[in-house]
Each structure stands twice: as C-alpha cells, then as structure tokens.
Amino acid sequence: MLVLSSPSGAGKTTISRELLAQEPDITLSVSCTTRPKRPGEVSGRDYHFIALDDFDLMRNRQEFLEYAKVFGHYYGTPRAPVETALAQGRDVLFDIDWQGTQQVRQSARSDLVSVFILPPSADELARRLHRRASDPEDVVAARMAKASQEISHWAEYDYIVVNDEVAKSVAQVRAILHAERLRRERQIGLTEFVKRLDGEL
C-alpha cells in the first residue's frame, strides 16, 4: 500500500495520474465522495461521486477503510477493491490526507509506505490553487489555511518529496515504489528461491 498525501495544490493528484500511467502494476484506490464533480473529473476514475445517504449506508456497514469530512463534504476509501487488489498481489496507491493515512495505518494490515509531497514554496502553492479556476475564492482561501494544518503532519511520513517539477517528483515516487518492492520481507517466494539455490550449490 503506497500512500501519497499533501496539502491541496502541492501536486499530489497530477503525480498520482502520471505514476499510474507509467506503472501498470499499481491500482489506484478510488475514493467515494459526496462533494460535487468538478469540470473534467470522471466518476470512477477521480472519485465515485455518491449521495450522502449512500455514504452513510456504506459507513454504517463499515465498508470504508477510512473516511473524513473536509470542507463540508465526506470522503471515504472503500475497503473491498483494496482487499481484492492486495489479495491478487497488486500494489495499491492511495491519494488521501493525513487523517486518512492514520486511519488506514490502523485499520489495514501494516504494510504501508507513505510519501508526503511538499510544495516548493508558499507562493507556488497559492499560484496552483488560483489556477484551479473552478473553486470559488473563499474555498481557495480556506485551502491555503488548511495547507498549514496538513503540512504539520509531514513528520508522520516515511518519505518526503518536494514537488519542484512534476517529472522529477514522479521519478522519485517511482524509485520509492521500486525500492520498497525489493525489500527482503516483501519479495514473495524469496525464501524458497534461496533454499533451492543453496541446495544446488
């Protein structure tokens, strides 16, 4: 399980999309949300856009690995697709905030690698939030204020990527993914391979 977190506007979603395009072996965990769809967003790709009633139903059935309320809307990670992908030996990418990360760390198996993405500067963060023209001004201001709170959780993450340039950040997240797959305890069948090798020597 690979978690990417960052304040809004630090580039997490762009990095996630590029990563998925370049790494066919990873599955994105698509969150459910009760917030309205933004222009350009696709249901089932960016989010599952659902009604509040349906969200409550799923929450009551404990079908979320984590959920949270952010700016008046609910967000949740459905448990079933994650468990299916992991059972198939696939890596799963999570694009969630610090609260979600804490919940996933607690409710799921502990094999989680977490990456926090920082903006290169406060000015650049402001520019990126203003460029996202579909959000009204007060939402932009609220997101800037919330960025500070999100950033205060940076030290809970295994890796830190400062997103100066998207291509470089994507390469860095890919290096983390590739390296973590090479960790001894994660390589399935390695003990058997070494035993066989040793038997042949």
Add this chain to the structure above:
Amino acid sequence: MLVLSSPSGAGKTTISRELLAQEPDITLSVSCTTRPKRPGEVSGRDYHFIALDDFDLMRNRQEFLEYAKVFGHYYGTPRAPVETALAQGRDVLFDIDWQGTQQVRQSARSDLVSVFILPPSADELARRLHRRASDPEDVVAARMAKASQEISHWAEYDYIVVNDEVAKSVAQVRAILHAERLRRERQIGLTEFVKRLDGEL
C-alpha cells in the same frame, strides 16, 4: 552508507562499477588487501594492495572499520576515507562480505542500507566463476563452497537483488539509493524548510 554483499561471482563488483559510473555523488570505499593483484586490477581503484606488515600495523592502530581473513588473505576497510566522505555529506558504497557488513554495522554510525545480491541460479554462478580464468581451479571450487555460507546470511540484509541481468540490477540498486535519500530523516535541512514554508502560509 550503502553496502553491497554477495557470494563471489554473483556480480557485485560489476554492479558496483556501473553504479559508480552512473552516480557521481557516491564514493567507493576502497578496501586494503594482502592478496596479489589480479590481471586488470588497479591499485587504489579495486583495492589498495599492501604488504602483510602494513596490514598488521593498520589493524593495530585500529585504522580499519572492519577486516577479515578470506582464503588466506586479509581484507580491511580503512576508516579515515569513509569518515571524510560522510562528513562531506557524500554517500559511501561498500563492496564487502557478510562479516564485514556485521562489523561495519557495529563500529560505524548506524545509518547503513544493505543490499544482498543473489545469482539467478547455481549453474550461472559456476559459469561466472569459471569465466574468471585467472583463479586456479581449486580456488573456484572453494569459492563455490563458500558461496553457500555467504548466501546463508541473506536475511540480514534490507534489500535483495537477484542479478539476472546487470543493467536491470544496477537500475534496482540506483532506485534503492534514490529512495533511501528521500527518507524523511535523511533529508538535511528539511525541518527548517517546512518551518519556513509554514511561516509563509
């Protein structure tokens, strides 16, 4: 400190050389040895070839981070160049065996990342050892026997690379290096960067 270990013939030295060629920011720790130079080896690049008296002198002065006797010859890692490189903020690559790794882990600061390189098969290991024509037959046989002992320490390493193809293995070790540099606790100045960023928000 990045340690590469493997049984003789698994490709560790080839991988180290390629890694150094592709990663200018890493310094190789060149070991001292009392064994004779092989054709093609360069003193100061592959090893510092020194006399037994000099080796004893350095050992008595505790100038080695680790040392061991292998097949009747001594090998040791001089402490001073490693400490100089680390003090300059440079990463240091160690091409040492499991005994050396254990000693370095104990005698040096604990910030060590270890990679064990496995041959893809016993047959391939035998082929590679025979190709190294400068070693007499009995040394080849002894190295095959020793490979089994070396491999028995695979589980003491953080990462495992099965060396099927050199270019792929080099890419894997580079991913490990790049990822480990992105670990939160290793990024110098990150706390100050986040403080400044947060102050500007």
